[in-house]
Amino acid sequence: MIYPIFKQVHLLLVVFVSTTLAFDQPYFVQHCYKADPHVNECLKDSGNLLAEYFRRGIPELGVTEAEPILIDDIGISLGNGPDGYRASFHNIEAYGVSNLTVTNVRSDLDTYQYQISFYIPRITAKAKYKSSGVLILVKASGSGDYWGEYEGVKVKIYFKAQPHKIQGDTYLSLEQMKLDFSVKNIKMGVENVHDGNTVLQAALNLFINTNAQDLLKEMKPDLKKKLVAIMSNFIQNLFAYIPYEAWVS
Structure with missing residues (x-):
């Protein structure tokens, strides 16, 4: 008799639906x-789906406009002594970050550890800058507008989370995050230098574009701290809004 078989199938469907639709x-x-x-491939696809909607805005997470990414300030220091070159960049606006593609995910689901790699074709940035000191024998004290173009950006983030229960569902809280990145091609420059000092502007642009990778290396520690803070805030909001069972079960 086949009726008991249909009854068992119906029971399994009820259990499945009630489980998956708990939220x-x-x-x-x-x-x-x-x-x-192939769970890591699935997590990669999930990351790319999230990125796709992030570009459009996710009001539930407080994301109405994906860009620009705002960074308050970063600084660099070259050389020692009173004539050492110092520069600070503030009111930084970055565009193109949301065009990221998740390229790889490694996970330890038992310990809630994840390593995510992604690629960004091109980022443009603008900021206000202020500098002091001597640069290639030119007194480089001044201020103006900074611009940058960064192509072939590779980013790798690692984070660890801790689970906790809220009304029967599992939610994660961010415990640790690390980040590193590399840029294949860089173009940077300054313009509208204070007092229209064309000699200073030419000297700065020559130095910047001749030493772009070295300057990025100097910026990196400060920049990584700012980016970790931005990403940590986004991921923590994500974890607070979505139960872990929506990601993995």
């Missing part, structure tokens, strides 16, 4: 299964 699956998250041998 509303967010439209910007793809669900993955821990037992899936």
Whole structure:
């Protein structure tokens, strides 16, 4: 008699539906299964789905406009002594960051550890700058507008989370995050230098574009701290809004 078989199938469907619909699956998250041998590929696809909606804005997470990414200030210091070159960049606006593609995910789901790699084709930035000291034998004290173009940006982030229960659902809280990045091609420059000092502007632009990678290396420690703070805030908001079961079960 086949009736008991249909009854068992119906019972399984009821259990499955009641489990999966215990909460509303967010439209910007793809669900993955821990037992899936290709779970990291699924998490990569989920990351790209999230990035796609991030570009449009996710009001539920307080993201109405993905760009510009705002950074308050960063600084660099070259050389020692009273004539050492110092520069600070403030009111930084970056565009193109949201055009990222997640390229790889490595995870330890038992310990809630993740390493995510992504690629950004091009980022443009603008800021106000102020500098002091001597640069290639030119007194480089001044201020003006900074611009930058960064192509072939590769980013790798690592984070660890801790689970906790809220009304029967598991939520994560961010415990640790690290970040590193590299840029293949860099173009940078300054313009509208204070007092229209064309000699200073030419000297700065020559130095900047001749030593772009070295300057980025000097900026990196400060920049990484700012980016970690921005990404930590976004991920923590994400974790607070979405139960872990929406990501992985």
